[in-house]
Amino acid sequence: MQTARTTPSRLAKRAHYDANTIHPILDEALFCTVSYVTDGQPMAIPTAFARLGDKIYIHGSVGSHFIREIEKGGPVCISVMLTDGLVLAKSAFHHSANYRSVVIFANAQKVTDEAERMNALALITDHLIPGRWDDLRPTTDSEMRKTTVLAFSLAEASAKVRTGGPSDDPEDENLPTWSGIIPMQTVRLTPVSAENSQDTPLPNYL
Amino acid sequence: MQTARTTPSRLAKRAHYDANTIHPILDEALFCTVSYVTDGQPMAIPTAFARLGDKIYIHGSVGSHFIREIEKGGPVCISVMLTDGLVLAKSAFHHSANYRSVVIFANAQKVTDEAERMNALALITDHLIPGRWDDLRPTTDSEMRKTTVLAFSLAEASAKVRTGGPSDDPEDENLPTWSGIIPMQTVRLTPVSAENSQDTPLPNYL
Numbered sequence: 001m002q003t004a005r006t007t008p009s010r011l012a013k014r015a016h017y018d019a020n021t022i023h024p025i026l027d028e029a030l031f032c033t034v035s036y037v038t039d040g041q042p043m044a045i046p047t048a049f050a051r052l053g054d055k056i057y058i059h060g061s062v063g064s065h066f067i068r069e070i071e072k073g074g075p076v077c078i079s080v081m082l083t084d085g086l087v088l089a090k091s092a093f094h095h096s097a098n099y100r101s102v103v104i105f106a107n108a109q110k111v112t113d114e115a116e117r118m119n120a121l122a123l124i125t126d127h128l129i130p131g132r133w134d135d136l137r138p139t140t141d142s143e144m145r146k147t148t149v150l151a152f153s154l155a156e157a158s159a160k161v162r163t164g165g166p167s168d169d170p171e172d173e174n175l176p177t178w179s180g181i182i183p184m185q186t187v188r189l190t191p192v193s194a195e196n197s198q199d200t201p202l203p204n205y206l
Numbered sequence: 207m208q209t210a211r212t213t214p215s216r217l218a219k220r221a222h223y224d225a226n227t228i229h230p231i232l233d234e235a236l237f238c239t240v241s242y243v244t245d246g247q248p249m250a251i252p253t254a255f256a257r258l259g260d261k262i263y264i265h266g267s268v269g270s271h272f273i274r275e276i277e278k279g280g281p282v283c284i285s286v287m288l289t290d291g292l293v294l295a296k297s298a299f300h301h302s303a304n305y306r307s308v309v310i311f312a313n314a315q316k317v318t319d320e321a322e323r324m325n326a327l328a329l330i331t332d333h334l335i336p337g338r339w340d341d342l343r344p345t346t347d348s349e350m351r352k353t354t355v356l357a358f359s360l361a362e363a364s365a366k367v368r369t370g371g372p373s374d375d376p377e378d379e380n381l382p383t384w385s386g387i388i389p390m391q392t393v394r395l396t397p398v399s400a401e402n403s404q405d406t407p408l409p410n411y412l
Contacts, residue, residue, distance in 0.1 A: 005247065030292075031303075033285055035241035035248040041211065042241040042248055042283040046307055079239055079250040083392070086236075090402070092331050092342045093349040097237075101252055125298050135383055136298045143299040165400040177341055178406045183395040186289070193386040194371040196296070200384045 005105055006158035016159040019054070025100045025159055026051045029080035030128055034058065036076045038069055049078075050123035054154045056104070057111070057120035059147055067148045070108045078104040078152060085183040089166035090175045098181065101160045106152040117149045131205030211311055212364035222365040225260070231306045231365055232257045235286035236334055240264065242282045244275055255284075256329035260360045262310070263317070263326035265353055273354045276314045284310040284358060291389040295372035296381045304387065307366045312358035323355045337411030 002017045016022065026049075035044045045066045049058045056078070060067040070076055080102050087096040111117050122133040166179050191206050208223045222228065232255075241250045251272045255264045262284070266273040276282055286308050293302040317323050328339040372385050397412050 005249075031287065031289065033239045033241075033250060033287070035239075035250040035283070037243050037246065037248050040243065041281050041311070042243050043211075044239060044241040044250065044283045044285040044309065046285065046287040046305070048303070075247050077241070077248040077250045079252065081237065081239070081252040083237065086334055086394075088335060088338065088397075090343070091349070092327060092339065092345050093353075095331060095334070095338075097254070097334075099252070103250065105247070121298060125301060128292055128301070128303075129294060129388070132294065132301075133298065137296070137378070137381060137383070139298050143297070147299075165398075168400075168402065172343070173402050175343060176406060177343070177403075178399070178409050178412070179403045180397050180399040182335070182397050182412065184392060185395060186390060186392045188292075189389040189391060191294075191386050191388050192371075193384065194374075196374065196379050197383075197385045200382060203384050206384070206388065 001155055002158070003156055006103070006156055014160045014162055016161060021159045021161065022102055022154065022157050023051060025082060025102045026056060026080060029082055032058070032078050032080045034066070034070065034076060034078050036070050036074060043069070048124050048128060050120065050127035052123055055151050056154065057124060057149055057151050059121060059124055059149045062146055062148050067150070071110050071148060071150060073107045076106055076108060076152065078106065083184050084163070085181045087166050087181055088179050090168045090172040090177045090179050094166055094168055096162060096166065098162050098164070103158055104152060104154060105156040108150040108152060111149040111151050114144070117144065120149045120151070121147070129205070131203070135203055135205070207361055208364070209362055212309070212362055220366045220368055222367060227365045227367065228308055228360065228363050229257060231288060231308045232262060232286060235288055238264070238284050238286045240272070240276065240282060240284050242276050242280060249275070254330050254334060256326065256333035258329055261357045262360065263330060263355055263357050265327060265330055265355045268352055268354050273356070277316050277354060277356060279313045282312055282314060282358065284312065289390050290369070291387045293372050293387055294385050296374045296378040296383045296385050300372055300374055302368060302372065304368050304370070305366070309364055310358060310360060311362040314356040314358060317355040317357050320350070323350065323353070326355045326357070327353070335411070337409070341409055341411070
């Protein structure tokens, strides 16, 4: 949703407020950075998350300073960034990056319903490794007691997206310097079995 | 440096305060997330940066809200995260990630010396694409006037690093579920020439 704080001061043409742009970025990014304020001091923690409809979930230890601070419900800014490429122009000034980012302004809502808590943990696990949750033993009551689950509304989320090649100044167009895009991608390599799984076949979902 | 705000509340064994750990992470990460506070509201912006000795530089448009806010010198939290792998344990509870992250608490110092400003822009450019700066036409006075360069001390920087396989509970060790690591890597793909560089050979540094 476009509000004062989700409207960028620069390059407003790159801003998007529709779920069709925002949701796929959140679904592709594995980690977000949660920024919050403690006594006027900004703090930032990278963490896993998962989206369900128009909210996202994070989880953490009930004892973590981070979780205890943000569960109070103060303002939080959650950001994700996917880097699709480096954009090399003919001048340093017009170098850029192709990226898809999302910024969410929200306040934590502590999830207390046990079924919703369990479902959020399943979503976070399957966001990282689709299909993993159903292959795992049930989470125990003790593990659930040690875990806090927080939800954040996407009502005040916005995306910024840059695609395409460099935009050079007209007077630079004929310079002999190479210009273009270096595409970037995050890839998963061959899984490495743990010592206690040397004889266990790799599951199909990997 | 270990201070109250750089000491994690959880997993303190993963924390590091030495330059030998912190500097290589900052040199490998291409983008950081700058978190700051405006009227009590946390804000976060991903941006390029470069390290020189025990400080880092960022740059931005003199007109951007972000730059104008943080150049006032208020407290800033800069974070970077490199994801080396997903760690799959036999229980959901012990799933984790292998990562190398750095968090810097600092206040922006506006760089005013023209030579230092130019050098910072060269460092930021070469951090993304080593060797690029010397291949580019000189930056113009007009471009320099449109650009703000900010420096941040690394005095209060800390790293968190996780490596290795899953740590399972003893009672889970013999479960038939596969466990191990899915290594992850960010790769650069074949460069794509811009329209104005179709006949320009790819430079050696690419």
